[in-house]
Amino acid sequence: MSYKTIIEDNIDILVVGAGLGGTGAAYEARHWGRDKKVIIAEKANIDRSGAVAQGLYAINCYMGTRWGENNPEDHVRYARMDLMGMVREDLAFDMARHVDSAVHKFEEWGLPLMKDPKRAELPEGDLGKGAYMREGRWQIMIHGESYKPIVAEAAKVNADKTFNRIMVTHLLMDDAQDNRVAGAVGFNVRTGNYHVFKSKTVVVGAGGASNIFKPRSVGEGAGRVWYAPWSSGSAYGLLIEAGAKMTQMENRIVLARFKDGYGPVGAYFLHLKTYTQNAYGDEYESKWFPELAERVGKAYLDTENQHFSHKPIPTCLRNHAFISEVAAGRGPIHMVTVEAFQDPHLEEVGWENFLGMTVGQAVLWAATDIDPKYINPELTTSEPYVMGSHATGCGAWCSGPEDISGKIPEYFWGYNRMTTVDGLFGAGDSVGGTPHAFSSGSFTEGRLSAKAACKYIDDGKAEGINVSQKQIDDRKEQIFKPLETYTVGRNEIVGGTVSPSYILPFPGLQRLQKLMDEYAGGVTVQYMTNDKLLNMGLHKLKILEEDLEKVGAEDIHQLLRAWELKHRHRTSECVVHHTLFREETRWPGYYYRGDKMKLDDENWHVLTTSQRDRSTGEYKMEKQPLYHLVGDAEK
Amino acid sequence: MPTFVYMTRCDGCGHCVDICPSDIMHIDKKYRRALNIEPNMCWECYSCVKACPHQAIDVRGYADFAPLGHSVRVIRDEEKGTIAWKIKFRDGREKNFLSPITTKPWGSTIPDFRNEAEPTAEARNSELLAFEPESIRLDDGGLHTLESNNLELIEGVYY
Numbered sequence: 131m132s133y134k135t136i137i138e139d140n141i142d143i144l145v146v147g148a149g150l151g152g153t154g155a156a157y158e159a160r161h162w163g164r165d166k167k168v169i170i171a172e173k174a175n176i177d178r179s180g181a182v183a184q185g186l187y188a189i190n191c192y193m194g195t196r197w198g199e200n201n202p203e204d205h206v207r208y209a210r211m212d213l214m215g216m217v218r219e220d221l222a223f224d225m226a227r228h229v230d231s232a233v234h235k236f237e238e239w240g241l242p243l244m245k246d247p248k249r250a251e252l253p254e255g256d257l258g259k260g261a262y263m264r265e266g267r268w269q270i271m272i273h274g275e276s277y278k279p280i281v282a283e284a285a286k287v288n289a290d291k292t293f294n295r296i297m298v299t300h301l302l303m304d305d306a307q308d309n310r311v312a313g314a315v316g317f318n319v320r321t322g323n324y325h326v327f328k329s330k331t332v333v334v335g336a337g338g339a340s341n342i343f344k345p346r347s348v349g350e351g352a353g354r355v356w357y358a359p360w361s362s363g364s365a366y367g368l369l370i371e372a373g374a375k376m377t378q379m380e381n382r383i384v385l386a387r388f389k390d391g392y393g394p395v396g397a398y399f400l401h402l403k404t405y406t407q408n409a410y411g412d413e414y415e416s417k418w419f420p421e422l423a424e425r426v427g428k429a430y431l432d433t434e435n436q437h438f439s440h441k442p443i444p445t446c447l448r449n450h451a452f453i454s455e456v457a458a459g460r461g462p463i464h465m466v467t468v469e470a471f472q473d474p475h476l477e478e479v480g481w482e483n484f485l486g487m488t489v490g491q492a493v494l495w496a497a498t499d500i501d502p503k504y505i506n507p508e509l510t511t512s513e514p515y516v517m518g519s520h521a522t523g524c525g526a527w528c529s530g531p532e533d534i535s536g537k538i539p540e541y542f543w544g545y546n547r548m549t550t551v552d553g554l555f556g557a558g559d560s561v562g563g564t565p566h567a568f569s570s571g572s573f574t575e576g577r578l579s580a581k582a583a584c585k586y587i588d589d590g591k592a593e594g595i596n597v598s599q600k601q602i603d604d605r606k607e608q609i610f611k612p613l614e615t616y617t618v619g620r621n622e623i624v625g626g627t628v629s630p631s632y633i634l635p636f637p638g639l640q641r642l643q644k645l646m647d648e649y650a651g652g653v654t655v656q657y658m659t660n661d662k663l664l665n666m667g668l669h670k671l672k673i674l675e676e677d678l679e680k681v682g683a684e685d686i687h688q689l690l691r692a693w694e695l696k697h698r699h700r701t702s703e704c705v706v707h708h709t710l711f712r713e714e715t716r717w718p719g720y721y722y723r724g725d726k727m728k729l730d731d732e733n734w735h736v737l738t739t740s741q742r743d744r745s746t747g748e749y750k751m752e753k754q755p756l757y758h759l760v761g762d763a764e765k
Numbered sequence: 766m767p768t769f770v771y772m773t774r775c776d777g778c779g780h781c782v783d784i785c786p787s788d789i790m791h792i793d794k795k796y797r798r799a800l801n802i803e804p805n806m807c808w809e810c811y812s813c814v815k816a817c818p819h820q821a822i823d824v825r826g827y828a829d830f831a832p833l834g835h836s837v838r839v840i841r842d843e844e845k846g847t848i849a850w851k852i853k854f855r856d857g858r859e860k861n862f863l864s865p866i867t868t869k870p871w872g873s874t875i876p877d878f879r880n881e882a883e884p885t886a887e888a889r890n891s892e893l894l895a896f897e898p899e900s901i902r903l904d905d906g907g908l909h910t911l912e913s914n915n916l917e918l919i920e921g922v923y924y
């Protein structure tokens with residue numbers, strides 16, 4: 131192919147993917163590395179890229195330590211309960227102790243944070259619960275349509291250069307020292323040029339994975355998924371291929387959302403105080419809990435004492451009730467909005483919540499004449515997503531901060547948020563074991579990574595990096611191969627999309643989704659799987675991988691889709707290995723192991739990790755200890 | 766569709782192409798106007814709609830569940846710092862909303878660290894991030910640590 135090779139050399143910190151995590155990294159890197167070369171390589175345009183492209187109506191992680199509301203350990207308790215015991219408490223505590231400073235900066239930069247009029251009038255000392263409008267204990271409300279352009283500004287001002295429209299396909303490895311990163315490569319989706327970034331450290335913030343399971347939407351609507359269709363699992367694909375240890379990849383998330391539009395329900399439940407009922411107007415949730423408590427145990431679902439203990443009911447268990455009620459034939463489940471929407475203020479919040487975050491839901495209601503003031507809309511459970519910053523903890527196994535994790539060898543190897551590959555850091559969805567970080571926490575993790583990356587360089591750890599010409603040339607050939615495959619194969623046939631020698635990216639994606647859905651517990655099988663199905667799934671993924679060697683791309687845009695598909699495939703493979711390894715149903719409502727329906731704390735109160743061998747492709751699965759730093763006493 | 770472009774309004778300026786996070790707004794070679802080349806990869810995120818200076822882009826709900834005859838239009842005004850929405854139901858009812866998008870003039874408030882004082886060596890070796898600890902509590906309180914919060918790591922368990 132005749133595409134130019136463009137080399138950017140001597141980079142100190144390369145930020146791959148500048149969503150909320152990546153922008154935080156670029157911003158902070160400049161503070162600690164005044165003289166360092168900071169470069170962003172982003173697949174889209176950082177002004178509107180990533181999960182926050184549409185905007186958000188809430189910041190879901192804000193402690194309010196300033197107002198005496200919560201301490202970091204409170205958040206650890208909450209996240210741990212929601213994840214049925216499983217979080218990296220060192221990382222969660224660390225994120226929570228810094229997150230407020232990010233939110234205060236966002237406000238300084240112009241993000242309109244809503245104020246609680248009742249509280250704002252009180253004198254400073256009497257603010258009690260704080261002046262920001264609380265949606266819930268951890269969430270504050272914002273007018274966040276321009277959240278992303280505002281934080282992108284912070285990254286652009288402080289980076290040396292932002293390369294938009296670069297699909298990063300692989301990380302570069304150091305040829306001088308094993309297991310050390312040396313940059314990344316990719317191609318420009320507009321010009322087709324091959325880009326080589328030689329860098330001492332890399333912060334990967336390339337986002338979670340939507341569309342690896344068959345979506346509920348079909349045909350023209352297939353892009354209507356809750357997590358953005360451009361979240362192609364690159365954060366995982368890039369890291370797994372580089373040999374980084376991954377954790378919690380079995381912890382895929384299923385969300386209860388407004389049907390078809392996937393409008394989020396958070397503001398509805400928390401601020402509007404709406405509630406759900408089955409098709410016959412009955413409360414159904416609590417009915418399913420006694421049976422479920424048998425399976426998960428009192429530590430996670432104390433049916434008798436729940437309203438004394440105020441322990442939140444884990445999100446997955448509420449899903450379980452939803453799924454069971456629908457399976458029992460009493461669906462659909464409705465959100466009761468007609469009461470709340472009689473209040474004009476709440477009605478406005480209800481609509482603006484979508485306009486600022488999930489416009490598709492407003493479009494759907496307009497198209498179907500559903501005004502929630504008069505009709506209670508339907509809810510649904512989504513297809514599963516793999517991501518590490520929402521209520522799930524998928525991602526890389528990372529080092530914690532020295533003052534918290536320093537004495538634990540399994541949790542600490544010197545640099546905060548560094549993966550098990552030297553010089554390779556994560557942020558947001560790419561960091562494992564830190565659920566409930568959300569947008570503000572992802573930005574914070576980016577900041578933590580960048581500071582640690584500067585230290586890594588200053589400590590001389592990146593000396594003597596060498597990238598051979600062969601590595602650069604081999605990657606180039608590999609990246610552009612789908613164009614070659616198409617050009618050659620295209621001549622064999624009259625036309626159309628069906629060829630005996632290549633598959634196009636979209637049918638390839640559909641094949642991946644079908645097999646993940648059917649073998650790894652997607653919507654069409656009620657999130658159910660077992661060891662036999664998972665093993666068959668792995669076999670089929672292997673064959674799909676062989677076929678992906680023959681993926682064809684008609685143009686540069688399809689080349690983008692081809693590489694997104696490969697990252698999704700790698701992510702899926704890792705998910706299946708993890709799901710097979712954890713021999714229990716830890717999160718009923720996210721997925722069920724039909725052969726191991728019970729939660730088994732005796733054998734599985736542990737974190738799981740995997741590591742893919744770079745040369746053989748074999749996965750090594752391990753259990754890792756779960757250290758608790760916070761007691762159970764709820765405050 | 767979900768986004769589509771009105772032939773008579775588009776002048777091919779490319780703002781939508783520049784912004785679409787999914788890389789699906791492209792300029793048609795023959796007509797020299799924009800189009801959505803891959804509707805099934807569109808999130809209806811409205812980034813392109815907001816960016817179009819001629820309001821040439823519209824959205825028609827996804828065909829797998831949305832009937833025809835509705836519209837959700839938007840005008841995002843950077844200078845005023847507001848965004849205005851007009852929702853038209855299939856049966857003709859309308860709803861209008863207006864929200865702020867920023868409280869500060871664009872590009873005026875983000876510090877370029879190159880112009881700020883160098884961080885101290887002590888800060889570099891601590892767990893603090895830029896502007897911390899002041900920016901956390903907005904008082905003199907320090908960063909939370911295990912010691913300050915009386916926490917201790919409890920031994921992990923291997924099975």
Ligand SMILES: Cc1cc2nc3c(=O)[nH]c(=O)nc-3n(C[C@H](O)[C@H](O)[C@H](O)COP(=O)(O)OP(=O)(O)OC[C@H]3O[C@@H](n4cnc5c(N)ncnc54)[C@H](O)[C@@H]3O)c2cc1C
Binds near residue numbers: 357560
């Ligand atoms: C509908 C919705 C509602 C949400 N609601 C809330 C809420 O109310 N409050 C809240 O706090 N959080 C909310 N979240 C969650 C929040 O948006 C995410 O937690 C956060 O954005 C994750 O940050 P990230 O940096 O990991 O990923 P992202 O922000 O998704 O960024 C990933 C970036 O990587 C880029 N990229 C991907 N692949 C590549 C590649 N191969 N090469 C180069 N670049 C690449 C992408 O273009 C993108 O810019 C919501 C998310 C969604 C989708």
Ligand code: SF4
Binds near residue numbers: 784808
């Ligand atoms: S709505 Fe969003 S995804 Fe769809 S074409 Fe416009 S910018 Fe792209």
Ligand code: SF4
Binds near residue numbers: 774777778816820
């Ligand atoms: S931004 Fe509007 S006018 Fe410009 S190319 Fe796109 S549709 Fe046409």
